[in-house]
Amino acid sequence: MTLSLEHVRKVVGGDTHLYDLSLSVEPGSFNVLLGLTGAGKTSVMRLMAGLDRPSSGRIVMNGRDVTRVPVRKRNVAMVYQEFINYPAFTCFDNIASPLKLARLGRQEIRERVHREAERLHIEHLLERMPGELSGGQQQRLAMARALVRDADLLLMDEPLVNLDYKLREELREEMREIFRERDAIVVYATTDPMEALTLGGNTAVLHEGELIQYGATPYVYHHPASVAVTQVFSDPPMNLFEARVDDGLVRVGDNEPVERPAHFAQLAPGRYRVGVRPSHVTVAPRTDADLVVRGDVDIAEITGSETFIHMRRGEAEWVVQASGAHPFELGQTLSVHVDPRHLFAFDDDGRLMASPTRRRVDA
Amino acid sequence: MSERRSTATPPAAGRRRLKSSGASRVRYIWLGLYLLFLMLPLYWLVKMSFQPTPEILSSFRLWPADFTLEHYATIFTDPTWYWPFLNSIIYVAMNTVISLAVALPAAYAFSRYSFLGDKHLFFWLLTNRMAPPAVFLLPFFQLYKTVGLFDTHIAVALAHTLFNVPLAVWILEGFMSGVPREVDETAYIDGYSWPRFFTLIFLPLIKAGVGVTAFFCFMFSWVELLLASQLTSTNAKPIVAAMTRTQTATGIDWGLLAAIGVLTVVPGALVIWFVRKNIAKGFALGRV
Numbered sequence: 275m276t277l278s279l280e281h282v283r284k285v286v287g288g289d290t291h292l293y294d295l296s297l298s299v300e301p302g303s304f305n306v307l308l309g310l311t312g313a314g315k316t317s318v319m320r321l322m323a324g325l326d327r328p329s330s331g332r333i334v335m336n337g338r339d340v341t342r343v344p345v346r347k348r349n350v351a352m353v354y355q356e357f358i359n360y361p362a363f364t365c366f367d368n369i370a371s372p373l374k375l376a377r378l379g380r381q382e383i384r385e386r387v388h389r390e391a392e393r394l395h396i397e398h399l400l401e402r403m404p405g406e407l408s409g410g411q412q413q414r415l416a417m418a419r420a421l422v423r424d425a426d427l428l429l430m431d432e433p434l435v436n437l438d439y440k441l442r443e444e445l446r447e448e449m450r451e452i453f454r455e456r457d458a459i460v461v462y463a464t465t466d467p468m469e470a471l472t473l474g475g476n477t478a479v480l481h482e483g484e485l486i487q488y489g490a491t492p493y494v495y496h497h498p499a500s501v502a503v504t505q506v507f508s509d510p511p512m513n514l515f516e517a518r519v520d521d522g523l524v525r526v527g528d529n530e531p532v533e534r535p536a537h538f539a540q541l542a543p544g545r546y547r548v549g550v551r552p553s554h555v556t557v558a559p560r561t562d563a564d565l566v567v568r569g570d571v572d573i574a575e576i577t578g579s580e581t582f583i584h585m586r587r588g589e590a591e592w593v594v595q596a597s598g599a600h601p602f603e604l605g606q607t608l609s610v611h612v613d614p615r616h617l618f619a620f621d622d623d624g625r626l627m628a629s630p631t632r633r634r635v636d637a
Numbered sequence: 638m639s640e641r642r643s644t645a646t647p648p649a650a651g652r653r654r655l656k657s658s659g660a661s662r663v664r665y666i667w668l669g670l671y672l673l674f675l676m677l678p679l680y681w682l683v684k685m686s687f688q689p690t691p692e693i694l695s696s697f698r699l700w701p702a703d704f705t706l707e708h709y710a711t712i713f714t715d716p717t718w719y720w721p722f723l724n725s726i727i728y729v730a731m732n733t734v735i736s737l738a739v740a741l742p743a744a745y746a747f748s749r750y751s752f753l754g755d756k757h758l759f760f761w762l763l764t765n766r767m768a769p770p771a772v773f774l775l776p777f778f779q780l781y782k783t784v785g786l787f788d789t790h791i792a793v794a795l796a797h798t799l800f801n802v803p804l805a806v807w808i809l810e811g812f813m814s815g816v817p818r819e820v821d822e823t824a825y826i827d828g829y830s831w832p833r834f835f836t837l838i839f840l841p842l843i844k845a846g847v848g849v850t851a852f853f854c855f856m857f858s859w860v861e862l863l864l865a866s867q868l869t870s871t872n873a874k875p876i877v878a879a880m881t882r883t884q885t886a887t888g889i890d891w892g893l894l895a896a897i898g899v900l901t902v903v904p905g906a907l908v909i910w911f912v913r914k915n916i917a918k919g920f921a922l923g924r925v
Contacts, residue, residue, distance in 0.1 A: 345826055354823070358817065358823045362837075362841030363838075371829075423827075
């Protein structure tokens with residue numbers, strides 16, 4: 275089972291939701307659609323499911339053009355962000371309903387429903403009505419119903435967003451196990467870069483109705499193709515600033531120039547946009563070759579074990595993700611340190627020119 | 638909030654409590670009087686239905702001196718009295734079924750799809766209700782005469798749908814829009830056809846709305862007098878029209894009239910009892 279969208283566009287009442295999008299996903303693969311709210315994730319999913327038709331372009335499943343095939347005739351399953359179940363049926367009948375429609379035997383339906391309920395830890399709730407379940411259980415029920423039929427395509431539209439933190443972590447862990455055993459194509463939409471990284475597989479980054487990068491999740495994370503990707507696939511977004519690279523030096527704004535790191539060796543001298551992830555900016559010095567930036571603290575948010583420091587230097591705004599709780603005064607002057615080996619470089623059009631060498635940086 | 642204020646100023650709170658208990662007594666008296674005036678005519682009707690007509694005319698009493706069931710006996714044994722009741726029930730039931738059958742798909746379309754002129758059409762439907770039934774009487778009369786529908790149950794039922802379908806669409810649309818569209822889509826993805834989805838999954842979700850709608854269709858059709866009496870003569874004569882027969886050469890049979898009145902109130906009261914919870918839901922949606 276392969277699925278490809280070919281030059282798909284979606285225009286609704288004069289608003290373009292998707293611009294000329296082409297995407298081909300492998301059989302049995304796990305794919306994350308990553309994008310901010312309104313990036314077009316749900317539009318893509320609805321086209322894949324057959325709930326909407328593209329304004330132009332084709333959708334091909336297994337070499338067959340399914341652009342005009344209605345949703346009932348496609349073998350897909352979908353889980354929504356809201357907990358969607360059939361409130362008039364018991365949990366058992368909820369899970370069994372796609373199987374009953376597929377006219378399976380009574381015995382087989384019972385076995386499959388129980389197997390799926392067990393996998394999602396809701397087997398003790400099968401006799402209850404969906405309205406009596408908690409939010410997490412309701413979403414498990416919706417997932418069981420989607421998983422129980424062997425759909426070719428499994429679509430999950432931010433399934434964990436409406437759950438509380440603890441349940442989200444728990445279900446995310448389990449999901450990796452559940453998907454590992456399937457040969458269906460799974461497409462999973464999320465706004466959360468952490469979720470994409472945890473789930474692995476491939477990631478398609480969507481930004482304002484355009485597909486801006488598609489590839490293996492770790493690769494996309496470490497080699498963001500453009501500035502736009504860094505803004506979506508990093509939380510908080512990557513710090514970006516103007517820099518000049520020449521004769522062995524990198525000059526970031528009016529800070530002290532630093533020696534050019536090894537992975538910048540191929541860069542032609544000139545102006546670049548240089549980026550660094552907030553987690554790679556530290557308050558304490560790292561090496562002698564550090565880029566040191568001085569700025570004024572705008573605000574410091576302490577979130578338990580981490581502190582997000584928002585810092586201003588001239589026009590440029592910096593976000594520093596420091597581990598540990600650090601109280602900072604508003605307006606306090608602060609020096610932060612960046613190891614030049616962590617720098618990304620983008621050209622004027624925002625295309626990636628150099629990214630940190632993995633092995634050394636991640637050590 | 639009020640609790641915090643009362644702990645800060647205890648004397649004022651004490652005075653307020655005193656005042657409020659006095660105020661509540663006054664409130665109960667008012668409510669009692671209101672209830673009394675509300676129930677008195679009803680009680681009077683019930684009381685009269687158990688009195689012989691000469692007693693009603695000769696004395697003014699709070700309860701029957703000579704308790705009798707003769708009026709009810711007359712109604713339940715004489716076909717010229719019980720048939721009008723059955724006629725009313727038949728065309729009201731027909732009307733409720735037709736109104737719901739027509740309004741359910743229409744309300745679904747208004748709730749789920751956007752089409753050219755949908756909002757105008759929705760409003761136009763409601764404006765049908767704004768016209769008094771009398772406006773439509775002559776056209777209905779002549780048309781029904783021509784096609785041979787005059788003095789049939791379906792004639793009255795159809796005439797009443799003109800008023801009930803718009804109301805039914807309006808109420809049902811509110812309930813349907815309260816169901817997330819994703820439920821529909823999930824059902825289609827699971828492989829349900831529209832009719833199966835609608836009857837198995839969607840209808841149970843809006844059953845409160847269906848109940849409320851049926852109630853309003855029933856009530857309108859049950860109490861409507863003008864169309865029902867003028868579009869029928871003998872075969873489908875409704876109870877409201879038959880009431881006039883209590884006026885005879887010897888005067889009005891007050892006891893019988895009262896008994897018919899009681900029996901006309903009963904079905905409405907029963908229906909209200911069954912849908913009272915759903916009606917509250919309808920009010921919450923702002924559609925009733």
